[in-house]
Amino acid sequence: MRDTSGTRTSNKRAASRSSRLSIVIALSASALLSVVVGPAHAAPAKDPLPADIPDYQAALNAVKSTDLRNAVCRFLRTPVPTDSASGQVETIPDTAEPCQGLPVFTIKDPVALNEITPGFVAGTVQPLPTEAIKLTQLVSSLSTTVNGRNATVMLAPTQGGGWHLAAVRDGDSDATYASKAGLGTLVFTEPQIRGWYQLRLTTVEPLNDQARQGLGGKASVSLSDYQKLVKARYADKLPGSQYDSKGYSGGYSLQRKEDDAPSSTLLLASGSGTALALAGGAFVLRRRRRATTR
Template sequence: MRDRGTPVGREAARFPRLPIVLALSAAALLSAAGPARAVDIPDYQAALDVVRSADVHDAVCRFLGTPLPQGGSETMVAVPDKPDPCEGLPAFTLKDPLAVNEVAPGFVAGTAQPVPTEAVRLSHLVSTLDVTVNDRTATVLLAPTDGGGWHLAGVRDGDGDAAYAGRATLGTLVFTEPQIRGWYQLQLTTVEPLNDQAREGLDGRSAVSLAEYQQLVKARYADKLPGSEYDTRGMSSGYGTEDRAAGPASRTPLLAGGSIAALALAGGALVLARLRRARRGRGEA
């Protein structure tokens, strides 16, 4: 609400300052949370238990023990089912999971205030290896489980997501705009790009206000949110909570080729489907 210069009472005068109050409160929360926990992770101990479990360790071994498939991103090969999937591989452990935050639908639609607590939401968790194994790195993806807790959604080649997520510092928040693979750092209400895609997303600027960033993403995606014609035609860029094209999750481990290499386990089909939809939404092959 803008101050039009007319006299107002004490109660009315409080409302124009509401976004500022929310922003300052969010900043205090970010500062208190610490570098690795800029947004509090619900059921964090459950997430730790998952990444430290024998099942997840074996899943990563299967991933690392299978050569990356040759061919395009749609190439799929079955992962051999060995009695001991970790046989012959160097020892490794998984690091503590990190939050991957993404721009929130309400913020994109323009219905949410341009403040940190409204601009982003927790998407999923990622955990990477403490060492490289056979010159490869891998990222474990954890998805929230209905009713609470976390479960293994998949294993992807590389560690880029965790590298960006880990750049959150005291008083800052890191988030992604997954449709363009852009990564940003948010400090109070200033958005700064962390990679080339994000710089392109800010039209080459080194920083913008959160309100300005909201206008940019609103122009890009407001007509592509769930329920829009773009979404109902199956071209959604990743804001939907469900994927209509994805059938029941297969429990047979599969390895997807190309830049989105991932081991799809129970529940992992949704992760792969979202990644593929994001590529189609940008017109990529």
């Protein structure tokens, strides 16, 4: 009779080695997964603040503040003027609970509103993204329509750092277009024609009809060619020109005189449409004259 004890012992040793190897592989795989995906029950990391927007936390605090929300509510409670007369002013009642009775809404996180720079328009700087485009304001829209109306909150930089409420504008197109910026792209506006563009490296692409008209119907142009277009349109309309002294709104100035006011006085932001202004503690609703370059 053949002795099989040695074979059984060998099989046991092989099985033991195989078991230990399986455990090692399992532990290694588990350790690798922990490094790659992190603990299974770990809380998701918070989204980082935008690196291209200075003092962004201050902007978030501003749009979440009670004072700003009350300003938006006062704006929404006031009917939009139907008369397009220049300089029209309507008093907005300063109620104790301006949001009472209005549908619930939130104000979205603000996004960058970029504009072409005066140097780019004048042709005194190179057609480079860092020279052509500059952050001028932040814009934020509402999470939902309120009584059939949309609104855009506009924040201006505060001297010394931070952001403050500059205006509340009817509609949400500014915030909608500004939020289209993505990885590797930059969105900016040419306010004079209400044109919105996307800059991809050094290629300018239109985002709305006004921008397409501004590019002469082309699907895209180089940043250099776009500079030639805006120089022809606005070089004689830069700050200090006769066109500027008449108070026309346009895409050639980073900050108009209204934006130089102290943060305690909210004035109408550049552009067309209706906006909320706070001057001397009294809320008013203004319409501003706007000229369109043809």
